[in-house]
Amino acid sequence: MEAATALDTWQRPVHAAAQALLGDQGRADVLRGRWLGHAVHPLLTDIPVGAWTSSMMLDAVGGRTSRTASRRLIALGIVAAVPTAVTGLAEWAHTTAGERRVGFVHALGNTAALGLYTASWAARHRGRYGRGVVLGLAGAAAASAAGYLGGHLTSARKVSSRHPAFERPSPR
Template sequence: MSHTRSTDTDNTALALTLALEEDARLDPAVAAAHAWYAPLLSHDRLRGVLNGEPIGHALHPLMTDLPLGLWISATTLDLVGGKDAERSADRLLGLGVLAAMPTALTGAADWFSGNKRVQRVGVVHAALNGVGLGMYATAYLLRRKDRRKLGKAVVLAAGAVVGVSGYLGGHMTIVQGYPEGGLAD
């Protein structure tokens, strides 16, 4: 399947995302992230495992289902589960935070080999995911300290941040065709 870049810039979200691809102001952040990950991800064999080579499929998109599913389930219990579901929602939230760590590493491995456009969008995607992860972790701690209402509000806001980040992840996969088509500049 051949992927082509969409040119439908009447879509505001797409227009903003295409602008990220070309925004050289992101290059210092890309260079810093690349340098930070280089000691680990310069090893072809390890990066290949993290990219999903043993299963013949990119690993990161599969991995994202776990933290997202856990967080969406926790949010659903918050919204409709009532008081009896609070402990279960807390557990799901905490498990999502833990599952996000290896998921992020698989994303970094994909990102590491991408072209400049992929890396620019990817560094924003990763930053938003970091913010979302921090918000989910904060919500978990708030709930543990019996600040449940605030914790639930933070979960809803984190979902919005991760949703925007997911749009960028989808852009890298569908529009940029990465990891398969996004290697050449």
């Protein structure tokens, strides 16, 4: 994926928008977590992922009485996905070409997950609970695949903001 130059046509305009988002240094510092000492994006991912996973567990074992709670958890995940995506864009803006390609596919997968969860919430809201569950499961699959790519970026590629005070000193 890192060598898939065909993705460049699609990711370049998004990358330009991400760089524009960071045009103001104060905004960049907030979005990239300078105030915290490390990237905010990985922390925020726990909210939508946790809410959506909790919803899936309620669907599996909660029965009819948990339907409202499950729908509300999906809504929480949808709302939390917005700042999570914005902070992800901020991290992605400072990556190499190969990392940008992987990050772009990561974002596409998360966008698909968000769309599926939004459709799940809407179906449940209209009383189409079974359809909502199926859409939620599809959203979970998309989020899992996208999360794998995000994990690759942070673990294997070390894409993440860090405050200089936390950097390791260079060996002498």
